[in-house]
Amino acid sequence: MTEFDPARRKLLQTTAVAASSAVLATGTVAEAEAAAPARSSAPGQVATVNVTLRVNGAEHQMVIDPRTTLLDVLRERLQLTGSKKGCDQGQCGACTVLVDGRRFTSCLTLAVMQEGHEITTIEGLGTPMHLHPLQAAFVKHDGYQCGFCTPGQICSAVAMLDEIRAGTPSHVTADLTRAPPMTPVEFRERMSGNICRCGAYMNIQAAIAEVAGVKP
Numbered sequence: 001m002t003e004f005d006p007a008r009r010k011l012l013q014t015t016a017v018a019a020s021s022a023v024l025a026t027g028t029v030a031e032a033e034a035a036a037p038a039r040s041s042a043p044g045q046v047a048t049v050n051v052t053l054r055v056n057g058a059e060h061q062m063v064i065d066p067r068t069t070l071l072d073v074l075r076e077r078l079q080l081t082g083s084k085k086g087c088d089q090g091q092c093g094a095c096t097v098l099v100d101g102r103r104f105t106s107c108l109t110l111a112v113m114q115e116g117h118e119i120t121t122i123e124g125l126g127t128p129m130h131l132h133p134l135q136a137a138f139v140k141h142d143g144y145q146c147g148f149c150t151p152g153q154i155c156s157a158v159a160m161l162d163e164i165r166a167g168t169p170s171h172v173t174a175d176l177t178r179a180p181p182m183t184p185v186e187f188r189e190r191m192s193g194n195i196c197r198c199g200a201y202m203n204i205q206a207a208i209a210e211v212a213g214v215k216p
């Protein structure tokens with residue numbers, strides 16, 4: 001008769017527990033798979049979702065990869081190429097659009113997250129015959145050179161002026177007990193997320209100041 005070996009008995013117990021756990025785990029996965037919603041693509045392919053976006057007052061239904069950014073949907077699916085892809089990582093502001101009136105870097109938000117919101121791009125701000133006041137001011141003050149940053153600058157400026165009017169302070173607002181002033185210092189700080197590689201900042205500032213009704 002074999003001598004009792006506590007170590008061997010412990011090993012057998014551990015193995016039995018592990019085996020039963022594996023059975024339980026297998027059952028859990030099978031149940032989870034049965035409960036999962038139907039895939040919108042075959043196994044191994046990228047799943048897609050239906051999304052309806054409201055852009056510049058019009059609704060657009062489409063089927064997209066849920067990882068698609070709003071910027072890519074605007075440019076590649078809706079052919080609204082005014083919004084530019086400068087850095088694609090939230091650093092340049094060239095892709096700025098308005099979502100419910102607030103400025104968004106569209107390269108940093110997924111399109112599916114903006115379902116149910118009102119999206120406005122540079123194409124929706126004005127028309128060639130009826131420019132938005134900021135578009136007209138940029139033309140008048142030559143607020144661009146190559147124009148790559150311009151759509152983002154204008155969309156950002158539209159929301160920026162609304163932010164000041166709404167009393168939202170910035171990092172340079174000295175007196176937090178009063179409405180922030182319409183000053184070039186405030187404009188520069190608030191527009192600092194929009195980079196202009198051509199350096200047209202002085203003219204951009206002049207355009208914004210004119211629309212705000214203050215001296216540049």
Ligand code: FES
Pocket residue numbers: 084085086087088089090091092093094095096105106107108
């Ligand atoms: S492209 Fe979105 S911030 Fe630069």
Ligand code: FES
Pocket residue numbers: 143144145146147148149150195196197198199200
């Ligand atoms: S006008 Fe060229 S990047 Fe601003």
